[in-house]
Amino acid sequence: GGIITQTPKFLIGQEGQKLTLKCQQNFNHDTMYWYRQDSGKGLRLIYYSITENDLQKGDLSEGYDASREKKSSFSLTVTSAQKNEMAVFLCASKTGGSERLFFGHGTKLSVL
Amino acid sequence: GDQVEQSPSALSLHEGTDSALRCNFTTTMRSVQWFRQNSRGSLISLFYLASGTKENGRLKSAFDSKERRYSTLHIRDAQLEDSGTYFCAAEAGGGSGNKLIFGTGTLLSVKP
Numbered sequence: 001g002g003i004i005t006q007t008p009k010f011l012i013g014q015e016g017q018k019l020t021l022k023c024q025q026n027f028n029h030d031t032m033y034w035y036r037q038d039s040g041k042g043l044r045l046i047y048y049s050i051t052e053n054d055l056q057k058g059d060l061s062e063g064y065d066a067s068r069e070k071k072s073s074f075s076l077t078v079t080s081a082q083k084n085e086m087a088v089f090l091c092a093s094k095t096g097g098s099e100r101l102f103f104g105h106g107t108k109l110s111v112l
Numbered sequence: 113g114d115q116v117e118q119s120p121s122a123l124s125l126h127e128g129t130d131s132a133l134r135c136n137f138t139t140t141m142r143s144v145q146w147f148r149q150n151s152r153g154s155l156i157s158l159f160y161l162a163s164g165t166k167e168n169g170r171l172k173s174a175f176d177s178k179e180r181r182y183s184t185l186h187i188r189d190a191q192l193e194d195s196g197t198y199f200c201a202a203e204a205g206g207g208s209g210n211k212l213i214f215g216t217g218t219l220l221s222v223k224p
Contacts, residue, residue, distance in 0.1 A: 031210050033212060041217075042214050043214040044214070045211070045213060045214075048210065048211065048212075056210075058211070090155070101160075101212060103154075105154060
């Protein structure tokens with residue numbers, strides 16, 4: 001079986017700071033996703049990538065950049081952290097065809 | 113953009129009872145998945161459907177095969193361990209392929 005590893009698990013930043021979240025998967029999946037989940041809310045799509053070096057914007061891409069330099073990794077950058085922002089960022093992956101989605105355990109972001 | 117409307121937003125059941133969750137899609141979807149998120153935030157995949165129905169124990173899911181614009185998750189004989197937040201996620205076809213949009217979730221509480 002495979003695994004999706006997100007680092008760091010917890011991230012504390014300062015207002016205006018650029019912050020990078022990393023995600024690695026060893027499933028050899030083609031498609032990877034970044035979602036944001038605010039407390040008690042659903043998952044909102046930030047970016048996704050269907051193959052190495054591909055980037056597709058989700059509904060929440062403003063304020064974020066993403067990078068898929070290798071098939072196995074997908075990083076997300078918060079370009080300017082907002083004060084009092086608190087959310088969990090979830091990375092997921094699946095094969096290119098329509099198949100099950102697998103999730104990492106998330107990175108919890110707090111901005112002071 | 114494509115929308116996924118999930119209902120109900122919250123549900124309280126007594127042990128042993130049955131109920132159903134539903135997701136409506138504003139456009140034709142290629143596939144749907146159902147997840148349960150536990151209290152630690154981990155997302156567990158329950159079903160992936162490209163059409164028809166699937167059953168696993170006390171859970172059964174259906175995806176409207178004709179117009180592909182809604183899906184249901186039935187819970188039979190609810191148990192305490194079924195408590196959690198349930199999400200559906202749908203993948204659009206055509207040019208939006210691989211874009212997975214989540215519903216807003218159903219918070220299920222099963223009481224003795």
